[in-house]
Amino acid sequence: MIDYGFDISDYYKVRENLGGNAAFDKFLKECNNFGIKVFIDIVFNHISRDHIWFKKALQGDKKYIKYFYNFQITPQLLEKYTNDKAAWAVYLINNKKVSIPIVFPELVGELPHFYRALDNSYYYHTFYPSQIDLNWGNPEVFIEMAEILIFWSKKNLNFRLDAVPFMGKDFTNNNLENTSSTHLIIKALKKIVNTINPESVFLAEANVPINKISEYFGDLENKESELVYGFKIMENLWATIFLKNILYLKRIVKFIEVISRPSSWLTLLRTHDELSLDLHSNPEFKIFYDKLNINGLPFRNGLGVSGRTYSLLGNDKERFLMAYFLLTAIPGNPALLYGDEIGKKNDSAFMKKMTRSKIETINDENINDDTRDINRGVLSENELLKKRSVFIHSQISKIFNNRLKNKKVYTTLPIISEVSKGLILIKYKLNDKIICIYINLDENTKTLHINKNLNYKLTINKVSLIKASIIKFGKYGCLWSEEI
Numbered sequence: 001m002i003d004y005g006f007d008i009s010d011y012y013k014v015r016e017n018l019g020g021n022a023a024f025d026k027f028l029k030e031c032n033n034f035g036i037k038v039f040i041d042i043v044f045n046h047i048s049r050d051h052i053w054f055k056k057a058l059q060g061d062k063k064y065i066k067y068f069y070n071f072q073i074t075p076q077l078l079e080k081y082t083n084d085k086a087a088w089a090v091y092l093i094n095n096k097k098v099s100i101p102i103v104f105p106e107l108v109g110e111l112p113h114f115y116r117a118l119d120n121s122y123y124y125h126t127f128y129p130s131q132i133d134l135n136w137g138n139p140e141v142f143i144e145m146a147e148i149l150i151f152w153s154k155k156n157l158n159f160r161l162d163a164v165p166f167m168g169k170d171f172t173n174n175n176l177e178n179t180s181s182t183h184l185i186i187k188a189l190k191k192i193v194n195t196i197n198p199e200s201v202f203l204a205e206a207n208v209p210i211n212k213i214s215e216y217f218g219d220l221e222n223k224e225s226e227l228v229y230g231f232k233i234m235e236n237l238w239a240t241i242f243l244k245n246i247l248y249l250k251r252i253v254k255f256i257e258v259i260s261r262p263s264s265w266l267t268l269l270r271t272h273d274e275l276s277l278d279l280h281s282n283p284e285f286k287i288f289y290d291k292l293n294i295n296g297l298p299f300r301n302g303l304g305v306s307g308r309t310y311s312l313l314g315n316d317k318e319r320f321l322m323a324y325f326l327l328t329a330i331p332g333n334p335a336l337l338y339g340d341e342i343g344k345k346n347d348s349a350f351m352k353k354m355t356r357s358k359i360e361t362i363n364d365e366n367i368n369d370d371t372r373d374i375n376r377g378v379l380s381e382n383e384l385l386k387k388r389s390v391f392i393h394s395q396i397s398k399i400f401n402n403r404l405k406n407k408k409v410y411t412t413l414p415i416i417s418e419v420s421k422g423l424i425l426i427k428y429k430l431n432d433k434i435i436c437i438y439i440n441l442d443e444n445t446k447t448l449h450i451n452k453n454l455n456y457k458l459t460i461n462k463v464s465l466i467k468a469s470i471i472k473f474g475k476y477g478c479l480w481s482e483e484i
Contacts, residue, residue, distance in 0.1 A: 002130045002358050004376060006041070006162060007048035011148040028155060039158040039203060044145060045166045046131040049115075053144075054132055058119050066138050069124035069171060075114045085278070087301055089113060098174045103127050105301045126166045130362070136168050136185055146192050153193045158201040161186070161225065164216070165206050178212055186216070186224045194223075203227040203266060207276070210255060217263040230255070230265035230332060235277050235285065237269060237330075241313075241323055242288035244441045246424055249330070249416045256331050257413065267332035269323055270340070274304035274372050275312065296346065297371035306371035310343040317343060317388065318461045321395050322439060322476035325460050328403040329426050329437045329480075331410045339379060341396050342389035350377035395460060402458045402480055409435050419448060423473060434483040438463075440473040447472055454481040 001007070005015070014024045031038050047054060056064040076092040080102070087105035089112045091098050102112045103126060114122040115129045123132045134141050149159070168181030186202070193200045204216045204225035210232050218224030232255055236248040256265065275292065277285040289305065295314055296307025305312070313319045320343055328334045351373035358367050383389055403410075408430060414437075415427045422442030428435040436454060440446050440461075448471045456463075462474025471479070 001354075002048075002361065003128050004354070004370075004373070006043055007046075007050075007128065007131045008043050009048040009050040010052075012151060025155070028157075032156075037158055037201075039160050039201070040152065041162050042149065042152070042159045043162045044134070044136075045126060045163045046133045049130050049132060054123075057123075058117055060119065063140070067135055067141055067144075068132055069135050069169070071114065071122040071124070075111060075122055077111055080112070082301060082303075084283075084303075086303060093171065093174055096174055098176075100176060103300070124169075124171075126163070133166070133169070136181065137170070142185065142188070146189060149189055149193055150196060153196040153200055156197055156200070158203070159193070160203045160205060162205055164204050165208050178208055178215075183215055183218070183224060187218055187222045190218070190223050190225075201226045203229070205229050205271075207231045223263075226263050227266045227333060228263070229271070230267045231276075232278075233265060233267050233330075233332065234269065234271075234275075235282070237267075237323075237327060238275070238277065238288070238292075239282075239285060240326065241319075241441065242291065243284065244422050246416050246418050249424070249426070252330055253413055253416065265332040266335055267327060267330060268335040268337060269327055270309050270312075270337045270375070272337070272372070272376060274299040274306045274375075276300070276304040297369075297374060299371045306374055307346050308344055308375040309337065309340050311346040311375075315345060316476075317392060318476040319443070321392070321399070321460050322441070322478055324396060324399050325478040325480075326439055328399055329414075329439065331413065334400070334403060336396065336400065339375070339377075341393055342379065342384060342386075343392040344379060344383065346374040347377045348374055350374070398458060399460065406435070406457075409433070420446060422446065423448065436479075436481050436483060438471075438473065438477075438479040438481070440475070440477045443475045445472060445474055446477070453484040454479075455484050456481050 014021050018024070028038060053064050053067050057068060057070070078090040078092060078097065080087070080089050082088070082105070087102040088099050089102055091100065100113055105112070109129060111122070113124055113126070115125055115132065116122055125132050136142065164182060164186065165177050168179040168185055169176045170179050170181065186204070190202055202225040204227070206213060206216045206228060213228060216225050216228050233252050236252050239245070239248040277289055292305045292307070292312050295312050296305040298304070299306045309323065310320050313323060324340070351369055351371065354373045355367060355369045359365055409428045412428055412430055417425050417427070419425050419438070422440060422444070423446040424439050424441060426437040426439070438448065450469055450471060456479065458480040460478040461476050463477040463479045464472045466472050473479070
């Protein structure tokens with residue numbers, strides 16, 4: 001639990017404080033009764049230092065030493081630096097300079113990517129020093145992980161593939177991310193899983209450049225992932241909200257056009273991690289990134305900001321609901337982040353509790369807060385019953401139910417236009433049906449003169465018809481309508 005459960009010590013067991021495997025099986029049965037499909041995280045890239053494989057490696061077992069990237073000689077760190085894209089460490093590997101991004105710059109030691117173990121050798125890690133990377137160049141690792149997937153596939157589960165770009169590293173050629181081996185591995189595992197459960201879905205967490213992302217979908221002959229996180233879509237949604245410029249929504253449509261196969265994006269406003277924006281490729285993001293930091297906490301030395309969606313939007317319930325209305329107004333598969341269904345705020349107390357737990361677990365008082373913990377934690381019964389929570393839950397339910405009822409509409413691409421400053425129109429045409437979605441990105445009231453009849457299907461925040469041809473949009477008002 002140094003990394004909130006992403007440091008796995010046993011792939012076959014659910015933690016006892018969650019009820020163990022028996023409770024999980026009961027949970028799956030209940031979900032099945034409600035027609036709910038369940039995804040679980042499968043962490044391919046790394047394991048906890050407490051895993052039996054690593055313990056055996058430390059005992060000198062040559063079979064298990066080969067499960068990892070083991071270096072007998074101290075890796076030579078040439079320098080560390082930070083630019084507007086990431087923090088970096090430069091090493092001399094195979095007599096070549098290699099620059100490797102430091103994922104957690106505030107949470108690693110003197111050698112950011114190498115853990116010096118008790119056997120005095122060094123083991124490579126992408127993330128925390130307590131998470132040792134697996135060597136997928138070793139066929140034994142593939143077999144082990146295939147067996148793990150088979151075990152869980154028999155329970156009719158779907159899988160979120162955690163940090164998959166880091167699999168399949170090639171240290172010989174100093175190629176440590178997005179390798180061709182990574183895609184071969186995913187395709188092979190996909191075939192194995194679908195042999196057991198043809199309906200099982202892979203969701204790839206791959207925050208990589210847009211020209212690389214389509215590879216994670218695979219192709220019709222060799223599928224990889226039916227769903228891929230739309231990180232670039234997420235970035236441009238936040239840009240739309242803060243900069244009020246339809247250019248960013250039009251970019252989203254172009255991203256969606258790229259995927260012309262029976263796969264799709266998972267679209268979302270936040271993940272369980274920090275909110276990262278690619279400041280390097282789009283310096284305009286810096287304009288509102290500083291505003292986000294005011295309502296959250298910095299992560300990755302300021303390259304990311306932690307916080308729940310509601311808090312990052314200034315605890316403004318109208319703006320928060322508008323943001324989710326906007327999310328569900330674009331194509332893709334919209335996701336609701338745990339806690340957002342009631343507008344949960346940042347939880348600093350939970351972060352401090354987690355930090356204390358980590359300190360006690362590994363007996364190290366130097367552990368820093370993982371600021372991502374403010375957007376994690378449990379939902380208490382008191383939180384669920386608050387008047388604000390009940391209201392937000394009712395509105396979020398309306399937004400997502402409307403999306404589900406009209407899901408065929410979103411199989412087409414929309415036309416996006418600006419009606420007036422801050423008031424946008426997202427228009428869909430499906431057969432003879434025309435859908436007009438109006439969103440006021442502004443806190444100021446907007447008045448719209450229309451020359452057509454609209455059938456109001458859903459309004460969020462204050463939207464009212466003044467006269468037969470005039471609509472008034474209040475603060476962050478939203479309208480989902482159908483032309484009559």
